[in-house]
Amino acid sequence: AAGVIQSPRHLIKEKRETATLKCYPIPRHDTVYWYQQGPGQDPQFLISFYEKMQSDKGSIPDRFSAQQFSDYHSELNMSSLELGDSALYFCASSLEASGRARTGELFFGEGSRLTVL
Amino acid sequence: AQSVSQHNHHVILSEAASLELGCNYSYGGTVNLFWYVQYPGQHLQLLLKYFSGDPLVKGIKGFEAEFIKSKFSFNLRKPSVQWSDTAEYFCAVMDSSYKLIFGSGTRLLVRP
Numbered sequence: 001a002a003g004v005i006q007s008p009r010h011l012i013k014e015k016r017e018t019a020t021l022k023c024y025p026i027p028r029h030d031t032v033y034w035y036q037q038g039p040g041q042d043p044q045f046l047i048s049f050y051e052k053m054q055s056d057k058g059s060i061p062d063r064f065s066a067q068q069f070s071d072y073h074s075e076l077n078m079s080s081l082e083l084g085d086s087a088l089y090f091c092a093s094s095l096e097a098s099g100r101a102r103t104g105e106l107f108f109g110e111g112s113r114l115t116v117l
Numbered sequence: 118a119q120s121v122s123q124h125n126h127h128v129i130l131s132e133a134a135s136l137e138l139g140c141n142y143s144y145g146g147t148v149n150l151f152w153y154v155q156y157p158g159q160h161l162q163l164l165l166k167y168f169s170g171d172p173l174v175k176g177i178k179g180f181e182a183e184f185i186k187s188k189f190s191f192n193l194r195k196p197s198v199q200w201s202d203t204a205e206y207f208c209a210v211m212d213s214s215y216k217l218i219f220g221s222g223t224r225l226l227v228r229p
Binding site for chain 1: 153159160161162163207214215216217218219220221222
């Protein structure tokens with residue numbers, strides 16, 4: 001079965017550079033969530049989109065932005081990277097239209113590991 | 118705001134030992150609770166979930182969890198662990214915006 005695809009899997013950047021992470025949800029899923037997991041930490045919610053509109057916002061820095069496109073894939077753009085941005089970035093998708101999201105049926109991708117030097 | 122606390126950050130067990138990982142949540146209303154597992158180098162996978170009904174929830178791979186409302190707890194259990202259960206386990210609660218709030222995780226190491 002198709003899963004959530006994230007790219008790139010690994011990314012190395014220098015401070016003050018820009019990075020873009022991509023997330024391709026499970027086909028027909030309409031909701032995308034982004035989480036950030038720092039080293040040894042729990043995943044922290046960043047932002048979510050439902051039907052291409054931002055639906056919720058968490059602890060996402062102003063230097064970060066995200067959007068969901070017409071094909072439901074999402075991109076997380078990070079600018080002016082800092083050392084503290086080094087983390088594993090998870091994308092998850094769900095089909096909210098059926099109410100499944102309300103029961104926690106989030107399907108996670110394998111994550112994109114960002115290292116900022 | 119809702120929060121989740123996991124008491125044990127690291128647990129080391131021998132194979133066939135019984136497992137219980139603690140999880141407490143802060144919200145006093147209706148809650149949806151989850152346990153996710155993250156195997157080394159892999160993504161989060163749903164182990165089990167509770168949103169209503171029988172407070173004893175059975176999940177995949179022989180795991181179960183018991184929702185005790187009076188104690189605000191949702192502890193994860195397995196009667197006999199295997200080496201392949203070595204992973205990090207996250208308890209999570211769904212907040213009013215339908216996003217997950219995770220606990221800090223418990224790293225389980227099972228020695229063969």
